[in-house]
Amino acid sequence: MRKHATAVIDAPAGAGTAAIALRGVTKVYGRGDEAVHALRGVDLAIRPGSFTAVMGPSGSGKSTFLHCAAGLDRPTGGQVFLAGTDIAGLSETKLTELRRTRVGFVFQAFNLVGSLTAEQNVTLPLRLAGTRPDKKWVREVLGRVGLAQRAGHRPAQLSGGQQQRVAIARALVTRPDVLFADEPTGALDTKTGREVLGLLREVVDTFGHTVVMVTHDPVAASYADRVLFLADGRLVDTLENPSAEAVADRMIHMEG
Numbered sequence: 001m002r003k004h005a006t007a008v009i010d011a012p013a014g015a016g017t018a019a020i021a022l023r024g025v026t027k028v029y030g031r032g033d034e035a036v037h038a039l040r041g042v043d044l045a046i047r048p049g050s051f052t053a054v055m056g057p058s059g060s061g062k063s064t065f066l067h068c069a070a071g072l073d074r075p076t077g078g079q080v081f082l083a084g085t086d087i088a089g090l091s092e093t094k095l096t097e098l099r100r101t102r103v104g105f106v107f108q109a110f111n112l113v114g115s116l117t118a119e120q121n122v123t124l125p126l127r128l129a130g131t132r133p134d135k136k137w138v139r140e141v142l143g144r145v146g147l148a149q150r151a152g153h154r155p156a157q158l159s160g161g162q163q164q165r166v167a168i169a170r171a172l173v174t175r176p177d178v179l180f181a182d183e184p185t186g187a188l189d190t191k192t193g194r195e196v197l198g199l200l201r202e203v204v205d206t207f208g209h210t211v212v213m214v215t216h217d218p219v220a221a222s223y224a225d226r227v228l229f230l231a232d233g234r235l236v237d238t239l240e241n242p243s244a245e246a247v248a249d250r251m252i253h254m255e256g
């Protein structure tokens with residue numbers, strides 16, 4: 001039997017002040033005997049300008065949480081507020097617009113367009129949203145991720161860490177309310193992974209962005225201000241100012 005850590009459920013802050021707030025969010029895949037309860041009533045609030053890591057055993061609902069929080073998928077029940085907007089009530093068109101402009105995504109596999117330069121990859125979300133890219137702002141974002149000198153390079157001409165930096169710049173270019181990262185260091189070696197984590201920390205501390213990152217790695221989680229632990233679709237624990245050791249210890253007890 002899976003042992004759960006003490007259940008500490010965050011009281012949702014006023015939905016209007018949180019970058020993200022979930023209220024009683026459930027997600028069921030399939031029906032009847034086949035039904036999988038991926039989220040079983042998640043309540044939480046994430047402060048603007050904070051860095052949050054989401055951890056939990058395989059199958060605990062981390063990706064489902066990320067998808068529901070980011071408007072990539074609709075919850076079966078409950079409410080998701082993104083900077084005060086209840087996204088469950090939005091039409092498909094509005095939800096697509098929200099995904100393009102108010103949230104940013106960084107994935108393990110970078111997901112850059114190989115035929116485009118770093119700068120063109122970064123401006124892609126703006127073009128998709130029908131906005132003319134502001135050159136000064138695009139340069140600024142490329143500078144924030146340390147790629148001012150690589151703007152004209154294509155992904156194949158960049159290292160894995162540089163490609164992930166392009167992906168981070170692309171995620172930030174629309175000035176999103178939240179940047180979601182799904183195992184952003186999963187495809188990188190340890191040293192490069194740490195550099196990317198340092199960059200995520202920096203965009204929070206220096207530029208006030210809000211980052212929510214799913215990870216399996218306790219060291220990655222230790223870069224966050226707070227770790228949320230999911231088990232069997234529930235938020236079962238949180239850890240403030242986490243050390244890698246404390247996170248690893250919590251995980252061992254959850255998986256034991």
Ligand SMILES: Nc1ncnc2c1ncn2[C@@H]1O[C@H](COP(=O)(O)OP(=O)(O)OP(=O)(O)O)[C@@H](O)[C@H]1O
Nearest residue numbers: 029030036038056057058059060061062063064065
């Ligand atoms: N599209 C789907 N259809 C049916 N079941 C699904 C679907 N997506 C996820 N699940 C199930 O929901 C549960 C939660 O999955 P989820 O991918 O959110 O977990 P996770 O914590 O991200 O796992 P991992 O760490 O292995 O990536 C699992 O039991 C999974 O099998």
